[in-house]
Structure formats: C-alpha cells, structure tokens
Amino acid sequence: MQKLIKDLIQKNNTSILLIVLDGLGGLPVNGKTELEVAYKPNLDALAKESACGLHVPVSMGITPGSGPGHISLFGYDPLEWQIGRGVLEALGLDIELKKTDIALRANYATIEQGIIKDRRAGRIPTDQSRKITERLQEKIKKIDDAEIIFAPGMEHRFTVVLRFPEALPKGSASIKDTDPQKEGTPPLSVTPEIPAAERVAKVVEKLISSIATVIQGEPKANFILLRGFSQVPDIPNFGKIYGLKPLCIAAYPMYRGLAKLIGMDAPTIKGDIREEIDFLKQNYNDYDFIFLHVKKVDSYGEDGNFEGKASKIAEFDKVLPEILALNADVLIITGDHSTPSVLKSHSWHPVPILLKSPYVFGNICMTFSERECIKGELGIFPTINLMPLALANALRLKKFGA
Amino acid sequence: MQKLIKDLIQKNNTSILLIVLDGLGGLPVNGKTELEVAYKPNLDALAKESACGLHVPVSMGITPGSGPGHISLFGYDPLEWQIGRGVLEALGLDIELKKTDIALRANYATIEQGIIKDRRAGRIPTDQSRKITERLQEKIKKIDDAEIIFAPGMEHRFTVVLRFPEALPKGSASIKDTDPQKEGTPPLSVTPEIPAAERVAKVVEKLISSIATVIQGEPKANFILLRGFSQVPDIPNFGKIYGLKPLCIAAYPMYRGLAKLIGMDAPTIKGDIREEIDFLKQNYNDYDFIFLHVKKVDSYGEDGNFEGKASKIAEFDKVLPEILALNADVLIITGDHSTPSVLKSHSWHPVPILLKSPYVFGNICMTFSERECIKGELGIFPTINLMPLALANALRLKKFGA
Numbered sequence: 001m002q003k004l005i006k007d008l009i010q011k012n013n014t015s016i017l018l019i020v021l022d023g024l025g026g027l028p029v030n031g032k033t034e035l036e037v038a039y040k041p042n043l044d045a046l047a048k049e050s051a052c053g054l055h056v057p058v059s060m061g062i063t064p065g066s067g068p069g070h071i072s073l074f075g076y077d078p079l080e081w082q083i084g085r086g087v088l089e090a091l092g093l094d095i096e097l098k099k100t101d102i103a104l105r106a107n108y109a110t111i112e113q114g115i116i117k118d119r120r121a122g123r124i125p126t127d128q129s130r131k132i133t134e135r136l137q138e139k140i141k142k143i144d145d146a147e148i149i150f151a152p153g154m155e156h157r158f159t160v161v162l163r164f165p166e167a168l169p170k171g172s173a174s175i176k177d178t179d180p181q182k183e184g185t186p187p188l189s190v191t192p193e194i195p196a197a198e199r200v201a202k203v204v205e206k207l208i209s210s211i212a213t214v215i216q217g218e219p220k221a222n223f224i225l226l227r228g229f230s231q232v233p234d235i236p237n238f239g240k241i242y243g244l245k246p247l248c249i250a251a252y253p254m255y256r257g258l259a260k261l262i263g264m265d266a267p268t269i270k271g272d273i274r275e276e277i278d279f280l281k282q283n284y285n286d287y288d289f290i291f292l293h294v295k296k297v298d299s300y301g302e303d304g305n306f307e308g309k310a311s312k313i314a315e316f317d318k319v320l321p322e323i324l325a326l327n328a329d330v331l332i333i334t335g336d337h338s339t340p341s342v343l344k345s346h347s348w349h350p351v352p353i354l355l356k357s358p359y360v361f362g363n364i365c366m367t368f369s370e371r372e373c374i375k376g377e378l379g380i381f382p383t384i385n386l387m388p389l390a391l392a393n394a395l396r397l398k399k400f401g402a
Numbered sequence: 403m404q405k406l407i408k409d410l411i412q413k414n415n416t417s418i419l420l421i422v423l424d425g426l427g428g429l430p431v432n433g434k435t436e437l438e439v440a441y442k443p444n445l446d447a448l449a450k451e452s453a454c455g456l457h458v459p460v461s462m463g464i465t466p467g468s469g470p471g472h473i474s475l476f477g478y479d480p481l482e483w484q485i486g487r488g489v490l491e492a493l494g495l496d497i498e499l500k501k502t503d504i505a506l507r508a509n510y511a512t513i514e515q516g517i518i519k520d521r522r523a524g525r526i527p528t529d530q531s532r533k534i535t536e537r538l539q540e541k542i543k544k545i546d547d548a549e550i551i552f553a554p555g556m557e558h559r560f561t562v563v564l565r566f567p568e569a570l571p572k573g574s575a576s577i578k579d580t581d582p583q584k585e586g587t588p589p590l591s592v593t594p595e596i597p598a599a600e601r602v603a604k605v606v607e608k609l610i611s612s613i614a615t616v617i618q619g620e621p622k623a624n625f626i627l628l629r630g631f632s633q634v635p636d637i638p639n640f641g642k643i644y645g646l647k648p649l650c651i652a653a654y655p656m657y658r659g660l661a662k663l664i665g666m667d668a669p670t671i672k673g674d675i676r677e678e679i680d681f682l683k684q685n686y687n688d689y690d691f692i693f694l695h696v697k698k699v700d701s702y703g704e705d706g707n708f709e710g711k712a713s714k715i716a717e718f719d720k721v722l723p724e725i726l727a728l729n730a731d732v733l734i735i736t737g738d739h740s741t742p743s744v745l746k747s748h749s750w751h752p753v754p755i756l757l758k759s760p761y762v763f764g765n766i767c768m769t770f771s772e773r774e775c776i777k778g779e780l781g782i783f784p785t786i787n788l789m790p791l792a793l794a795n796a797l798r799l800k801k802f803g804a
Contacts, residue, residue: 027761027762027763028763028764028765031765033763058802059403059406059787059790060783060787060790060791061787061789061790061791061792061793061794061795061799062406062410062790062794062799062802063794063799063800063801063802064801064802064803065801065802065803065804066803066804067803067804068802068803078802078803079406082803083803083804084804085804088804089804228804340761342760342761343761345801346801347761347794348790348791348794348799349761370763370779371763371765371766371779374766374777374778374779374781375777379781380781380783
C-alpha cells in the first residue's frame, strides 16, 4: 500500500496535524467511559463537524504495544515492521540509534557460585546502578568491531547498544534471552536462533565476560542478564514516502525515538502539554505534517485512575481552541491504542478518531466517544489506512488509474 | 494470524462458551426477519449488555457451506482449509477419520451396456442399499495397501473411505468425479488432475472394478458413480494453537466430526437442545472452551419454514437462562452462516453475533436481530477474527510488541 501511495503523491501547501492522545479509548465504569464522562465541549463540537470512526491498530482482538500502535498510525504494517524491545528501551532513554545498531535490555543481577540469587540485584537504587554503569562505559568501549554504548536506566535496569561499522543482515539480533526469568538456576548461555545471529552472539558473549570482570566484586550487582536483543529496522523514510516535511512533538523520549527511526524531525522538548502546544505554535509554519503526542491520558489509564484519565482528556479539551486556531487543513485527533482504566493496561479495543477537513460529511456523531464513533462515517477501519485518508483529505493524492 | 495468536497466548482460568445456532441469520418476510419476530426476551436482554455485530464467514457475497462456516468460527482461513465433500459426508455418517484417509461420496447407479440409465439406481430404498453396502464391505476389505471402509447412507448414497498406511502428499485426492451428472453416457474414467493423485487414482480404478464384480447382478444398483474425492486435511490442532481444552457439544455427527478434525473432544450425544444443555452443565467445569451447536434453526430455514425457524429461536431463548447461570467469562451466541427461510438455503448475508464479557461497551443494540446488530460495537467483521476477539475478552492474549 505504501508503494501505491508513494506513486500517487502530489505535493501542495496543505498541512496535516495528527494529535495522539496516548491510550485514548476506554471502557465503561458505571455505564460510562472516560471519554463519556470527561468535560470536553470543544472536542464534542469538533466531533460534530468531523468524520468520526474507530481504528484497529493491528487486528481484532490484538492489544498493541506503543511500537505497533504508532507505526500503524504512520502507515506502516505493524506485523512487517516490528520494533524490538531493546530498541524501544534505548529510544526511551533518548539514545540516538543508527541503522547499524543492535540494542538490548540489561538487568543487574546477583549471582553466587554461578547460580542466580536475585534477578534484580536487590532492586539496587538508581544512583548506585548509574555509577556502576558509568564505570562499565569507562572500561568497555569496543568489542571486536562493535562500539559499545551503555545507557543507565531506573534501579537495576540499563540498556546496551552495540554499534557495528555497517548495517547487519536481517535476523542478526535473533538471540535468545540470557535471563531465565527465574532464580536458582544459572544464566542461560548466549544462543543465536539462526546462523545470521552468530556474529552478534560472539560480541555479546565477550561483552558479558568483560562486564563480569569489571563488576564481579560488587556486593549485589555482580552479574548481568540480557533480553530483548533487537536490531534497528531499515524502515522506509516517512517524509520520502508521503512527500511531507514531518515534525514530532513529544515530551517522552520513546515517541521521539520512534519518530526519528522513520526520519521525522523530533527535537527534545521538556515539559507537558503546555510546552508541547507552545512548541507547536512556534514551529507550525515550518512543517506540513506534525505529530503531537500527549502521554498522560495513557498513564492514568495504566494506573487504573478513571477520574484522572477523564481529567487529562478535559485538560486537552481546554487547549484545543489554540490548536484549532492554527487552521490545519486536516486535523486528526485519536489514540495509538485504548487503555481502559478498568484493565490498567493497553487493550484490543478499536480507538476513537475524529478527522476534520473540508471534505467530510459531519453531523453524524454528536459527541466524541467510543460509542458515538461507532456510528461515524469512517466506520471501524485498520489504522494503517489512516495516512492515505489524511493525505486524501489534504488533496495530496492523485487519482489511481485512468 | 494463527501463528501470531499462538505466540501471544497466555493461559488463565477463564472460560469461553461459543453457541452456534446453525443458519441463524434470516431475511424479512412482511417486513420482519425470523429473529425480529421470534419471542426471545432473554436474548434481547443479553444483546443489550453485550458487544454486537455481524460477521462474514468467507467474503462478501460468498455463501458458505457448513464446513467453511464452522472452520472460520474456529479461526481457520476457510479458503486455505477447504474440507472436501467426501470428508464432510464421512463425518456426517459418524466415521472417525484419520489424517491418512481419502473419503469419497458414492451413488449406486443403473448401467446398461456401459451406458448410465439411472444415476440414482431408481432411488433404491435405504434398507436395500444398506444390505448391498454391507455385502461390499464383506467382500472388499483392502485394495493395494489401502484399507477400504464402506459407510451406508440414505437411499442410493454411500461413502467410501480409503485408509492408507501413511498420510499422503497434498493433492493426492485431486481426482475428477466419475459421475458425469447426466444419463445416457458412460461413466467417466478415473482421471487424476495432477501427478500427486496417481496413487489414489489407481486404487480407485481397482475399487470400481471390484465393486462392479460384486454388484453386477443387481437389478438396479449394478454400478457406482463417484464424486467429491477428498483428503483429510492436516489441519493444526485447535487446543494447541489457542492453549485451550476444547469440547464440542453437537447432536449432529457432521459437526462433531469437524470438531474432531481439529482435535476437540466431541463425544456422541443423542437428542436435541435439551440433551445438549444437560450435557453442557455436566461437563462445563472440565473444559475452558465449549462449542455448542444447535441444528434445528437451520433445518427450518432450509425448509422455508419461517414460523418454524422463529419458534426454534424462541425455544433456544427459553433455555438461555440455564446457560447464563454457568457464568462463562466470555459467552458468544451466533450462527455459522445465514439461512433465510425465503431462500430455503444458506446465504451470503453476514451473521448476527453477540459477545458478552466484562470488557465490552454494551447499551448500543436494544434487541438481538440482524438490523440491530448493524449498529453494534463489533461492526461487520471477518469471521476468522472471532477467535482472537474471544481470547482477548478472556484476557488470554498478551500485548503484541513493546
């Protein structure tokens, strides 16, 4: 589909603004969902003049992680372009990844006579863990031809990036976790799942023993367990496919990282929605596609805080007039997945969406909610169809066929 | 998709109950469908608190047979997993098929000087036909290395199973029907459509001549015509894909047979819906997935008996409270296809469905009917998406991607 879209692209001066309220969709508690109870007169009025519907990020019944959720919104098949755990963790720590990188998630652990005593090294405090990680970076800079980059995380967690001199073949990170996920057994050996992963596996083996040499005298964090070996995907460039100059506005590093993977500009922003909106206004005229990510809606959902999630939706509603004042040709407000407070987690439910442009029917959905969107003119559709729809509404797609 | 689902499965103690009212969907007569006129207060109340929608077994406009209808419900692609006519007939006669079997449908015919005079041997009475078939089984037990199993059917019909010592390659049953579908011509020769079918074709040739030797003196049933050569598919095991312990409750042998093909427990049950419900209650705690099949709704539809079909829906409604009392975590009520009385046959119309679980919106559809389900939160979706949706609602699927 992206190949077809690329062939149909025609450039013009229109602008597309995609606002993702992370984890937007919910489920009823006492009969009403977070969206249904939130005070949001501006969103409701906008829904009335927009095309509404629901989108399915991966497939019916499948609960998407943040990676597949966003990748789909950007028009990439989430089954084809799977972003591994290690890569996402590295992005979340604000590491600039290159296409020659393999990333992996590491835990400090306590080991005694070769047996794992504590998989989390007693949940060692972050400042202690950070010092050990810095020491590792001082001592270990390169293994074979791979540059080694350590990034400290919270408590016992950190991330390692192996930066090779050239991009490795597909499958190079297909290595089994060395973390057995239980205590009382030895760590698992570094096992490549396919021959293509042997080169990286050798580097990882040497890395583990180099690290062990440095930290073996530590009281708790005297060994490491690795998982989520993953390769930075050689994913097509968003701007080139769609003929757009794209900007990502996101306070959380992981979303900026995802955007950078597909070639969006994604400068670091500190703060919350207020700072994001200010940044949007300052940069609005320099881009024709802007993705603005609002994290907190999801965070409250994950905490099971129904009222908190509803209040974050209401908070967004208050700044919506500032967004409307920019007069984007196509304005889309949706989520990357649902996060119902009752489930305290992402869920499989389709995600409400509204799309405002001069070329919609409107006057179908009277408010912006899951149940109201079911009636909407967009129906229930796969998320990867959103980019073509956005481009069409921006009059950026030529006719297909004569 | 089944591969993805298998990777995401997490086991827990939830139960899924799938009730299939065969041929459920209908069409209006004097403005209302069978579902719309049926007295069914329990189903209507359940629809109100459930997720409703319509599902499409194969593709828009395609009328499914019972095979594709059920295979889709169980999450298998009905175009990939086609169950041949011979196999379905054998299952309907309650023959336990093995994966090494080829099954075919046979008719007794009357032949004179090599020309077919009557394709149905004068619709010879079942008891006469049965005796001849028993005689065939006595005389013919093996051809080459294939065990031969005869199963008598109604009137001139019977089924033959060729049981080979090992599973044959795909395409081994690609043999043209020997029944020319008209009288006044000779039977067609046994013609393999691809080289892979030559082995079976040789056995069939010998089988036809052995049978002819036994029955050539019969006044009417003095020859046989064969069709629907089909191989038992090497279809993945339902329980293994989904991590479920599945039970099929069906009074009709064909549905038990389909369930057995995919590895469900499917003990013989005599009786009707009353006996099925009793069996459900007795066995409910020993399984975590139960498929209960109600045949009669379809039968009346096929007879063009509008009132009869509506009364069978009402009959089911009366036992529904007993089903609800079991408190399945996920309860699904639907059909395998539509059978509108006005068509007296299966049809291509999407099939109404309701799914009750703690994680649905509800309060959208006020009754259970085709027209009401169109408004529903599940939309109109491909039937093979039902199993992932059921598993998601049972919290049996992990998140996809980080």
